Amino acid sequence: MQDSMSADNGKPDGVLRGSSIIAEIKASRIEFVVSLPDITTSEGLLRPLSQSTIPRLIRVCKEDEGVGICAGLSYTERRSLLLIQQTGLLDSINAVRGVAVEYALPICMMVGLLQKKNPASRRRNRDAMACGSSSLFLMPWGSRITRSKRRPTWERSNRPSTMPMHKAGLWCC
């Protein structure tokens, strides 16, 4: 996973950093991050987010709770981000279907993918989430994290979106 931001801390160009993502989360006016810890995003994203007051971190016990919380927030015009791991996404499929998809709510999920060394295993993981590599970086509200080529389409979207992340893309964190 790459973006166009410059390197810092000696990390090479083109690597998406936790600090970059947090900057974009703030730039996207996300006020609440609803989360369960995920090993992929734990240090680079969740740890620093937990140490700041904006956005406010809401810790949940199970990921589908987070879908409901983000849904409620969406009606109040407050932006939120559901930061979870892939197993939590899969466990929450009924909530994603019933709440986010059926009601077409702008629920944004940032999903850490467990690192699998076996390419076939990685592919099965993505297939299970109906998430091919071509649809990886969806995010509503036009964050610069998204690939610029498709950004105009996403900016217009108020549909639920997922944003899986490879650990490899966060090794700077």
Added chain:
Amino acid sequence: MMKRDECLKVLARHITGADIVLPVYSAAFDWIDIRPHPLNYLSHGAMGLASSHALGLALGRPDRRIIVLDGDGSLLMNLGSLVTIVAAAPRNLYHLVCQNGTYEANGGHPIPGRDLVDFCGFARSAGYPTVREFSDLKIFEQRIGGLLSEVGPVFVDLKISSSGPQERDYSRLHGPHVRKAFREALAAG
């Protein structure tokens, strides 16, 4: 034991035009007949999530009271939400559970442990600062107004029996017009 519709009629007298109410399943069908209002939040999408939707609303609109009328079977599906709610500490969230011991909307089968489960115990253990249980309608009538003026989160267990047969037209809960009306009413105020 209180009949659910009688209990909800009492509650309705304490609900203002600014309050948001989230009733689920059988309570929802009773509620929308007792108090039809655009600020009834009826589309929960997945069983058990009403309290989570309520927390989102409570965080997003701290200026309004958020009253969730949960079911016992529904809450059992999302017990962790009790802990999450207490941790988030919304001062405007009132979590009422209609405990009839059954999955009434799904054939009336008993919930697991129906004679053992202690919802107030769950709430106390999760850390709710205010926890009450009612099984007598007159006492509920005397106390509910005061409870709704306390600082939340507040947890109330209502020992109820069914209101009787219902016509369950789920489009009244999940239809897009319901959400549109809610969104517009909330945005207006």
